[in-house]
Amino acid sequence: MKRIGVFTSGGDAPGMNACIRAVVRAGIYYGLEVIGIGHGYQGMINGEFIPLQARSVSNILQRGGTILKTARSEEFMTKEGRAKAAKNLKEQGIEALVAIGGDGTFRGAIALYEEHGIPSVGIPATIDNDLYGTDYTIGYDTAVNTALESIDKIRDTADAHDRLFYVEVMGRTSGFIAVEAGIGGGAEYIAIPEEQTDYEEIKNVLKGFRKDKTSSIIIVAEGDEEGGAFKIARKVKELYGFDYRVVVLGHIQRGGSPSARDRILASKLGVAAVEALISGKFNVMVGEVKGEIKLTPLKETFRRRKELDPYLLKIAKILSI
Amino acid sequence: MKRIGVFTSGGDAPGMNACIRAVVRAGIYYGLEVIGIGHGYQGMINGEFIPLQARSVSNILQRGGTILKTARSEEFMTKEGRAKAAKNLKEQGIEALVAIGGDGTFRGAIALYEEHGIPSVGIPATIDNDLYGTDYTIGYDTAVNTALESIDKIRDTADAHDRLFYVEVMGRTSGFIAVEAGIGGGAEYIAIPEEQTDYEEIKNVLKGFRKDKTSSIIIVAEGDEEGGAFKIARKVKELYGFDYRVVVLGHIQRGGSPSARDRILASKLGVAAVEALISGKFNVMVGEVKGEIKLTPLKETFRRRKELDPYLLKIAKILSI
Amino acid sequence: MKRIGVFTSGGDAPGMNACIRAVVRAGIYYGLEVIGIGHGYQGMINGEFIPLQARSVSNILQRGGTILKTARSEEFMTKEGRAKAAKNLKEQGIEALVAIGGDGTFRGAIALYEEHGIPSVGIPATIDNDLYGTDYTIGYDTAVNTALESIDKIRDTADAHDRLFYVEVMGRTSGFIAVEAGIGGGAEYIAIPEEQTDYEEIKNVLKGFRKDKTSSIIIVAEGDEEGGAFKIARKVKELYGFDYRVVVLGHIQRGGSPSARDRILASKLGVAAVEALISGKFNVMVGEVKGEIKLTPLKETFRRRKELDPYLLKIAKILSI
């Protein structure tokens, strides 16, 4: 192999730039040429190819976003679109890809391989942490820290006013961000898609509210089956009469300088992805499981469900007494 | 004078604790006893009086919220409520008050003086910066910095995706936070209550969007006459077809450790309020105008409107090209 | 068991308060009384015992430092001192201890058991991460993040001036903080106690400096065998002539609000320590190894050496090209 491409796709996540840097420098270290592809799959179709050197990725490690940009591509969803992308890649002499993103990214990579023989290694980068085959995805730790900084601020004002706040965090259909932000933020209750919202328990934890607890915070995952923070807040008010404020943290969770953990993880997985490609491992995602690099077939990463740690759910309950 | 009371009231603002600390220590420095009153006017009615020493306010300078708590009191709105508050204050031997808060706080202080002869000095503490008689209110600088940290994060993801974001900031009926967060965050347009939203101009600034500008951010003050970020975003989409995301920053702007500027201002005004009381100045707010301590009759602080700096509005336009 | 004591000892670490909170609430959840002991072993001798309720530990999760204070006790180093501590503990009806700290803390706990039969469970809390039996210690992740925030700032000024900086981080005799701060901060070279400083390699990585690299940062662990950042900097200057600036981060690495990871780890280990005590496990440290709670005899935690991840050392070299 002489030349590889690297791109980011899907929702952006803090640490993507650290990961691009690691892929580029590891590629060069191992004697490869590395081509950056702008705007993900759409850029393959449009021909956004930029040769990257070791210095091209200086001073980006600490930046949020992605210097290669990301996009969702309608055109790549079509057979013609993918054919055009594959043709462009081949014309550029790109023999393999490093695909940084989430399940949509990996589905695209699988299609490019099955239809056009272009092999990929995937790197999990999404704040939602919802990919099987890695304990943490790149961006997740930063998103939880960002949520916590906001929750700490909300705690200040909740405490000054003896108020009840509902805080909605991201996470699509999984409660990873919610559970860690909830434990880390000292939440009284955490509503997640994986469990039915238990209004009886909410009533119990709020009993202490305005008796001896002076402020209360309930964390709601955006994908919760009840439909988000506003719905739960209104229902609790109807049922038990508790006044409330709602904050929807939204897209601030996607940005910002990556945390230490995300920079380290992105650096590790970037190097590991290049090493996997070099040793002929394709159509796999590189992840970190129990502290060690592990390869998982791309398909499994989204077909199998990564479970929440039941011990975390247990201590969340213990600590909210 | 031998004994004074200090309390916080209305919406909380970062720097209130720094201000309480300054009032307490300045009071003791000048030979007074200082009684902290919990939960604002409601605490006067309920009898929440706590003698404070120099050490009672150690290590609070850097904390958000208010150790004295704040509350809105229905009961104090009644003549009976105020009579009860005044009676309690007199029983405690409290001869004068330092009232930390916004216009509601000052209206209460005026009533206590007019009806019961209890004199006050007010200190402006509100993130909205909407009080006449001081260039900045305590909490405003922190709120703008908090908004900017969020806008910087949103810029990361906006830039990665080439997206248009509307960010709604606090400020009640004034655009102070919006204007400074807009200039500091590099906003393409700033919608404020003081000016009619100019859709033609929004069209013009967004013309560059996806041509050479890759991301765009529009700041909307919560009190904007159009009704907030969602409304403006939808109308721009209808008129000109621009897709968007909305983030409402909400209560995170009220919390957090106060900025340098807010700590200094809170310290200055806390000392100045005690010095004003000692020299027999009552029913005034201590503010900082053009770098100097200035006293303004409490009534004027909310009756007169503080104007936005027209030069700031001008440079916001120049810099969004 | 009916009553346990909890204390912090040795160097403070962010997350100690989150851990105290978890021990107290888990204790109460499982039906125990929890007594807080002030100033570590010295407080046992002096009789600083404070009964703690669930609400006693409200709103401390996010605070740096330790509400129970910490101290180094000369008196406890003597047999008489320990006898006095044990007598006081028994008079208080404290049947077992949760000891939060590092190796010195655990040595004390062992002595109390061997000499006076008072059993303990240890919780690893030190920014240095130098305890065997846990992948991470409480405080380590925050310290690395704090170091990175500083390194990012130094990168700004290094880059503006095309300068070479040496940054000294904490870590006593181990390079854990240095390695992760180095990788996360994009360091050109990382000098750690575990490896001899390789001046030839420093020369090689600095060759690019002022050619195409515009700034360079070298991280030095305080315990490096060469004697710290100033010594290495002077020697490199003598040998190869590179001008430099030095920053010694120092005690800022000990403070600050704990990171998400440290809050979660502190919460987990606090609950796990109480559960270990209840199930009769003594003289062990609760740690997290490969995502799971693990008990290790207290003695092993400091007698066995925790090794740096060799893959991290490798990628540090790859990424500095």
Add this chain to the structure above:
Amino acid sequence: MKRIGVFTSGGDAPGMNACIRAVVRAGIYYGLEVIGIGHGYQGMINGEFIPLQARSVSNILQRGGTILKTARSEEFMTKEGRAKAAKNLKEQGIEALVAIGGDGTFRGAIALYEEHGIPSVGIPATIDNDLYGTDYTIGYDTAVNTALESIDKIRDTADAHDRLFYVEVMGRTSGFIAVEAGIGGGAEYIAIPEEQTDYEEIKNVLKGFRKDKTSSIIIVAEGDEEGGAFKIARKVKELYGFDYRVVVLGHIQRGGSPSARDRILASKLGVAAVEALISGKFNVMVGEVKGEIKLTPLKETFRRRKELDPYLLKIAKILSI
């Protein structure tokens, strides 16, 4: 006038990028071409000229450092060096300069005008705040906030251990950073170059230490006549026996994303500098005094001494009781 140059010089300061952006966009807004000059005066000699467009300065507002780089130029200190710089500027058709920096920067600008007739407007950007003609310099507010974040962290560990810390901050020969960091950080004593260090007073403020004050922090300006934090700490220990720790904050105070205040000030002064040039005002610095733009002859900005606010010095003493 058709074409102007802009450059940064001397020590870098947060907000320089925001200022460059403002100069470029205001220039274009008013119909000028703007040429960026790399590495300050050295870049004029070496011919580092880069035409800048409105989009060239996108997404830099929030970044520390300076995209135009800065340097100290030995060559420009010579008559020949300045002649070469002037020749290059004239060949580029650059008719006037916007010089962003401190007193060294302004001395250079004066020389270019007096020897070669090239006019300049200066913009004050230095963390030290030591220029006459503006209440605040660009970068000062960020530096104070950065110092405070560090002091808050040090307070955590000082408080956990009941310790005395000396913290040395930047500021060259003036105590601006020290005074505001001291008040904002709750310091027990502030040692500044403007006043002789008063060991009697240090003794008095430390009397309470370990009696009822559990931690103490003394701020020392680097330029203090006693020779910095280590010297004062040793002398206090000799005189009165207080153990101590020292932290020298150093270059972290130069970097980081600019604060709200610095972004606003940089934006204002950048626009004002261009407007001054256009209206034919030369050899002046644009500053902000009491909220209004003010022009001061370049020479006065460093010949006249800006005084510390005596009220700040007074409240520092009151609040340390």
